[in-house]
Amino acid sequence: MKFDSILVHAGLEPDPSTKAVAPGFAPSTIFEFPEGGFQNTRYGYARYDNPSRNALEAALATLEGGAHAAAFGSGMAAIQAVIQALGQGAHVVAPIDVYHGTRNLMNDFVDHWGLQVDYVDMTHSASVVEALHEGTRLIWLETPSNPMLHITDIGAICNIARSKGVPVCVDNTWPSPALQQPIAMGADVVMHSTTKYLGGHSDILGGAIIGSQGSVLFERIRRIQQLGGAVPSPFDCWLLLRSIRTLGVRVRQQCHNAEAIVDWLKGQPLVETVFYPGLKTHPGHSIAASQMKHFGAMLSFTLRLPPAKVAKVVCNSEMIVHATSLGSVESIWEHRRSSEGPESKTPETLIRLSVGIEDADDLIRDIDVSIRSVADSA
Numbered sequence: 004m005k006f007d008s009i010l011v012h013a014g015l016e017p018d019p020s021t022k023a024v025a026p027g028f029a030p031s032t033i034f035e036f037p038e039g040g041f042q043n044t045r046y047g048y049a050r051y052d053n054p055s056r057n058a059l060e061a062a063l064a065t066l067e068g069g070a071h072a073a074a075f076g077s078g079m080a081a082i083q084a085v086i087q088a089l090g091q092g093a094h095v096v097a098p099i100d101v102y103h104g105t106r107n108l109m110n111d112f113v114d115h116w117g118l119q120v121d122y123v124d125m126t127h128s129a130s131v132v133e134a135l136h137e138g139t140r141l142i143w144l145e146t147p148s149n150p151m152l153h154i155t156d157i158g159a160i161c162n163i164a165r166s167k168g169v170p171v172c173v174d175n176t177w178p179s180p181a182l183q184q185p186i187a188m189g190a191d192v193v194m195h196s197t198t199k200y201l202g203g204h205s206d207i208l209g210g211a212i213i214g215s216q217g218s219v220l221f222e223r224i225r226r227i228q229q230l231g232g233a234v235p236s237p238f239d240c241w242l243l244l245r246s247i248r249t250l251g252v253r254v255r256q257q258c259h260n261a262e263a264i265v266d267w268l269k270g271q272p273l274v275e276t277v278f279y280p281g282l283k284t285h286p287g288h289s290i291a292a293s294q295m296k297h298f299g300a301m302l303s304f305t306l307r308l309p310p311a312k313v314a315k316v317v318c319n320s321e322m323i324v325h326a327t328s329l330g331s332v333e334s335i336w337e338h339r340r341s342s343e344g345p346e347s348k349t350p351e352t353l354i355r356l357s358v359g360i361e362d363a364d365d366l367i368r369d370i371d372v373s374i375r376s377v378a379d380s381a
């Protein structure tokens with residue numbers, strides 16, 4: 004089956020007793036034991052496993068071409084499980100422009116649990132090679148990066164990692180499995196904030212780790228998931244599986260709109276730079292073309308306006324939602340530096356846009372009017 008068919012049919016098996024086609028939602032926390040008790044049951048207690056989570060995890064594993072998946076209550080809970088799984092004193096190599104939440108969490112482990120992290124420019128594989136040493140237990144990778152859309156060569160980094168016996172975890176939240184599947188490129192595990200494209204409607208908080216066949220790291224993560232219990236509710240699992248059915252069509256429309264918006268932005272005198280890997284002038288263009296199916300629906304741009312005015316532009320839209328987060332059916336934008344806080348290195352005149360599935364002409368008009376109303380004001 005091709006990807007779009009898998010999206011629709013993963014875990015879609017009529018219920019044996021009722022023949023219901025849509026999967027049931029199973030809120031039960033307990034499951035009746037046969038003789039012999041817990042040891043002899045498929046399901047025993049909901050924290051360890053339950054039918055709704057199991058259906059979601061099976062679908063996620065299939066979408067990423069992995070062998071297993073572990074669902075979490077948020078993307079951050081999933082990241083925390085990965086770090087915990089490395090053990091005390093582990094050394095991690097992470098991108099210099101890693102998602103700010105990941106950096107804050109890793110730094111907390113540095114301060115309190117003896118984690119060591121080197122943040123390097125992953126667009127140059129040489130800097131990764133330089134950072135690796137005996138104690139390195141993980142390479143963390145995120146591409147395209149947030150919010151500058153830098154592109155890292157997943158295959159190249161995985162080759163380096165394999166030669167040193169170091170596992171690679173790819174945060175695949177931005178592209179989603181509809182555009183990029185890192186396990187096929189050599190990643191050991193893939194991480195998602197399912198809050199974003201997989202959920203797609205700004206109404207589910209969730210995370211996931213997908214493990215490749217035989218991943219020892221994944222086994223440790225599974226144990227932390229089941230013992231620690233930072234898991235999504237059965238309802239969130241059920242809802243997320245429902246959202247996943249339309250991932251393919253949503254992402255196609257989002258990418259189509261993003262390309263139209265980028266084309267328009269390029270011709271605007273008030274737009275200084277557009278950051279989008281689909282642009283032929285983008286330094287990561289050819290790598291993105293080889294490892295992504297399309298160039299995604301996340302983009303950033305800087306404006307030739309004073310920073311205070313740029314921060315106002317995002318408050319002026321009629322349709323585009325002024326909020327953080329991404330991947331939803333509605334377009335969302337923000338003045339990224341304000342969201343990241345005082346330590347942010349993001350340019351002060353940068354706007355990050357998550358393109359939704361609305362009509363591209365309406366989106367362009369909304370951006371145009373928002374920029375001009377601020378530019379023309381005193």
Ligand SMILES: *Cc1c(COP(=O)(O)O)cnc(C)c1O
Nearest residue numbers: 077078079102174176196198209
């Ligand atoms: C949102 C996000 C996360 C964190 O996920 P939550 O679901 O908000 O906990 C991690 N990585 C990336 C790239 C994200 O965009």
